[in-house]
Amino acid sequence: MIPRSPVAPRIAKLTALGVGVAFLATACGGTSTPSSTETTTAAASGAIACPAPAAGAPAPEIPAAGTVPASTTTTETPLKIGSLLPSTGSLAFLGPPEIAGVNLAIKDINDAGGVLGKPVEVSHLDSGDTTTDVATQSVTNLLGQGVSAIIGAASSGVSKTVINQITGAGVVQFSPANTSLDFTTWDDKGLYWRTAPSDLLQGSVLGNYAVSCGAQTMGMIVLNDSYGTGLAKTVKSSFEGAGGKIVAEQLFNTGDTQFNTQVDAIVAAKPDAIGVITFDEGKSIIPLLLGKGIKPEQLFLVDGNLKDYSKDFAAGTMTGAHGTLPGTSAGDAFKKSLLAIDPSLTDYSYAGESWDATNLVALAAEAAKSTKGVDIAAQLQAVSKDGEKCFSFGQCVTLIREGKDIDYDGQSGPVTFADSGDPSEATIGVYEYSADNKYKLVKEEFGKL
Template structure:
């Protein structure tokens, strides 16, 4: 498969790049710059930019084209993502898109814009299980594992923490509804009890009434599946202020410093645990990324930042492997550069990767976020950890 693709790549070089000549090669960088999680998204966008910087410092794409990430605000919702996608595809004429961050945004952009236009997208954090079964024509990838895995992992973590009877509050968007459903099924299958559950609209001023009903079930803890900036913080605050719950669990949409600032570390310490995809911080790939990101004044432990770097780097590798900007070639090449076998390429090793591709050798990118092996649906596996708030008032892995 890999060797035969080199012929297709050569054909793309003869056609796809001809329109670019000496121009920049533009790839969309779609993210929820505004919306419910801007503080989570900002470092993710910075990690993508770092990948582009490394590529351009080492010769750029193909025969010297700059790799330009064109930012567009997908607002973490379907409508915003459709608008962002139309701008990127029809106005900016990007050849591919990294992002969006949120599941509903990714589904909206994919179904309404990128799939009909034949544009590949790669999200580092869109985790809704429903993405797996999109009729995407092989154009939708994600290098974060599906919540089909995270929900089940979180169920095990909650029970291992000593909680066997919980209530569940979840926002009515694709991401939060999806992971809540997986969690509840897995928790019950593992012998736990879902004492009560309730779906809610985001952005309400108070959720005290809904939480009171959940608390009356006798649950030992409250599962909060919500974005911290839309309803998650309010639910936790209302619960604590009214003495309704004093133990909370959530997923990656809740892991942000803003919830600590809003409620106070002393009020949350020992009372909240959240799951998120985790990186092997001892791996050489992670250490290379962490040093560079830290040197740039950023926090490499910020959720999804290693995967954000990987997504931008992988997309560039795919363009290089395809030999041009032909959109079909880029989509096929993503599998080629990510999956084994091949010469190992780590974060920052653009010149090494470029030389290997030009010499006709297979490559296998080993990401900062871990080993990235796409399956036939464009999904990857992953590992998870629980984060708690430490004595310094910061999120740390337990």
């Protein structure tokens, strides 16, 4: 297996990303621009008429591992994995499914005999958000425990505060949910990885889908951090590239609680569609928009706020609103397995990416015959490509122990890492809200980055 080079050709990779997304942008949401008749009708009425649903296939079910051969190499130092995932802060709703995904993977790994003859150990600590120093304290604690890899953070902004601390210690940082473009070119010593695709892909899908729904103009309310502004930039590029126009863009900062000024400015521009690029602040912003006469079908949400609003809003509030989320839709069997870990789950966002990240760390440790972070990182790309396809830890580790190269694909879809540590191919789900204020899959867009 060929290890990933610690110093990657960053400029060449970024160029390749742009080419891949440009190709996908012409293919999503039916035709790239609506007909003049469709556009005039939608704009005049304020209504959005999106293409008919065409849902993709769910992620593969977890295959039975069968009899897993014992490792021929044993370690005196067991693999220790930490998680840095949100139980507080503006992304706290993402914590439960991500933590459940990690715990399910740990259970599967240990049921299959663990890594290098020892059970894997896991420690969960809170990431908080960028308004606190919780993440730094948690990372210090995890590094003190001797972890080889940290799964997290969910927030790109939080990851920026700790990435140098983690990678500088020779530990793998593996995020299931970071989408900021900045990490593609970060000087991470080959130790930062993610199973979520960069916002080049999600922004392209969202912008093009809004145009395919008949929107000619769009306003955006945007969280002023690397996640929000980066995603807004790609949404704008794809929306305007497909013939639309951004007529208003309003920023707010993490920790803000009043959004009337931003909402009033957006509504005054009379856009056909509104991109709500926020985290949990969406719970405050959405009612303000609807109270000003905006219809729910004019709203286009993103992964940071695509959530179950059934306990937040009156029934019917979100009917027809849209949103995007990286990754494939969780299959029923995977959801059942997650619920066995955490029966209180109502959201499954990034659970698959968290399960995959944990499995990949464990498989890379087996391939490296080492539990050291730098050795694990050197094998992460190799276990994701150019080998025999496999879809679970038990199935994949059996092949490794038989001396075979593997190509792991998981619940988030094909992984196949680029030199940057980014997935080089990914799926973005497009969702729509029903009268119960819960979102359902409309279609899936697959793209290579």
